[in-house]
Amino acid sequence: MTPSRLLTLAAAFAAFAACAGAPRSTLGGIAPGVFVEAKGHLVDGRPQVHEIDEVVRGADDKADKLEVTGPVTHADAGRLHVLGHDFALDAEVEHENVDKQPIEPFVPGPGDWLRIKARRKDDQLRARTLRQLPSREQFKVTGEVLGVDRELGVLDVGGVRLPVQQGVDLSPLSQGRADDPLQLFLGEDQKAVPFTLKVGERVSLGGQAAVDYEWNDEFDLDRTDDGDRIKPQVRGRLASLWLIDDLGSYALGEVTFGRSDTLRDGGDNTHEDVLELSRAFVSLNPTAELQLLAGRQDFDEEREWLYDEVLDGVRAIWRQGRCEFELGLAQGRDFAAEENGSEDANLMIANLRCWLDPDWRLGAYALQLGDDSSRGFEPLLLGVRSLAQPRYGLGHWFELGLARGDAGAKDIDGWAFDLGGLWTFDAPLRPSVGAGIAFGSGERDTARTTGYRQSGLQDNNSKLGGVTSLRYYGELLDPELANLTVTTLCASIRPFDGASVTLLLHSYRQDVASATTPDTALRTTSNGLGTDLGREIDVVFGYRLDSTLTVEVIAARFEPGDAFAGSDPAHLFVFTTRLSF
Secondary structure, eight states: OOOHHHHHHHHHHHHHHHTTOOOOOOOTTTTTTTTEEEEEETTEEEEEEEEEEEEEOOOOOOEEEEEEEEEEEOOOSSSEEEEEEEEETTOOEEEEEEOOOOOOOOOOOTTTTEEEEEEEETEEEEEEEEEOOOOOEEEEEEEEEEEEEETEEEEEEEEEEEEEEEEEEEEOOOOOOOOOOOHHHHOOTTTTOOOOOOOOSSEEEEEEEEEEEEEEEOOOOTTTSHHHHEEEEEEHHHHEEEEOOOOSSSEEEEEEEEEEEEEEEOOOOOOEEEEEEEEEEEEEEESSSSEEEEEEEEEOOOOOOOOOEEEEEEEEEEEEETEEEEEEEEOOTTTTOOOOTTTTTTEEEEEEEEEEETTTEEEEEEEEEEEEEEOOOOEEEEEEEEEOOOOOOOEEEEEEEEEOOOOOOEEEEEEEEEEEEEEEEESTTOEEEEEEEEOOOOOOOOSEOOOOOSOOOOOOOOOOOSOOOTTTTTTOOOSSSSSSSEEEEEEOOOOOTTTEEEEEEEEEOSSSSOSSOOOOSSSSSOOSSSSSEEEEEEEEEEETTTEEEEEEEEEEEEOOOGGTOOOOOOOEEEEEEEEEO
8 A cells, every 4th residue: 555545545535524424323314304103112201212113104194293102191181191291182182992983082090091193283282082092012103203303312203202212223214215325324234334423513423443254164165175264354444424404415435444364274375455435425405306426335225136336426316205216327446446346347227116115115127237347247137126124024025137238258148036035023032034035047058148147246135134134145155146046044033132143044056057157155166067056054143232333143054066066065154343433
């Protein structure tokens, strides 16, 4: 790393930090105007929110309306006190029993639970309907966010001000913004920085220190050949964020630095020093419907089936109702960046997404990848998708894609799907079970075409009931979905707050026997005679303490099949810890 390069990077970050950064507390992802459901418990008689979900706004859900479920503190004929707020009563208030049937007016007693439909008028909360309820474990307030006090950690929902506990469980908020780079940045365990160091009224800094230890055992599937590897890594990141205005415009900059080592049995040890400008972009909202982004930003999506890469580019996102349309142009990181594999890539994307409800969205996309290198890998990917991620109950994912284009000397011509479901139980340990099958078509090695290919920018990374993300096609094999069928079973539990243990079982089979595909993490290729690649078992432990500490432990074993006849099993162990501020 040359001194001039160090000075250039330091100056770039200092300049950006001078006009970037914004306080992001537990309420950093919430803005006024969002319609939410805030849930919580009474602590020493006072309400404290522990979960915030966005809900679909109905046609009659105006900013002055809200619904409150909670216990009564005291009441009389003209007023009742619930969750620290007074609700005015008059002769027009409707009264209902537990079965939602009209009943004679009643005066609730202390400790009685009610569902109150109310309206905010003349700086007062006025009840419109009182419904009797059995006692419950948690209160709930549903309405429009009117204000966010990040300093005090207080959320104003429809005129009810509620303290929010540290590390509140946030669903993806702001419908239609799930793919906003900032939301993805704040919501992902590998990237998240809570920005705790306040610099000004709208400016804050944050960072992360990470240590990673990875052990690769027999990735060549040959125990007679020395080749095991240990990969320790130390990384640091310093980031800056600026909330430009109250319309959601912001700017973000980040520098990453550290060192990665590779220690080889029977081979030379190597290391790599890292110092780069890892993010630097601005997001502007000229209107409520339009978002414009420019700079070095995360091109990411929730399952990372298409891409997960930091690229230099521009994007425009237009939102209308429950739908949004995105156009983007990007190229690989080159200036002020370490070698990353994307330098010669350029990307054009078009995405359409529509939300059926906050937990379920449908989408369609077109992605064209260009390649300025001699490799000439330039796929055109077209597809549709459905993704539902409820907190409890049955969720699903479905991807259906076509691939055309060039792969060097061969044309790309294939199709793929990925279908699965995950059921999460509202029970102790929050258990979840799931199953999935993914298929990418293939061709024989002698064919003039190749089958389905992913973009090469994908990570195939998501959460399957746990608190941290994982590679859902296998932590060890980590294959590209090309000429491949992957069958997966998974189960997860939450043994204590902030922690999860996930078990995954994978089976791999090629569509057509081939010695060249799919691309995997192994340092060997299949024999081209059999289609059974093998099986893998993964155990993933994750722990997240608020937004500050993350610990991950991964243990995996791959058992080769007939396509690796006579080969030995491979093993993987990874320990990662991140401390963010």
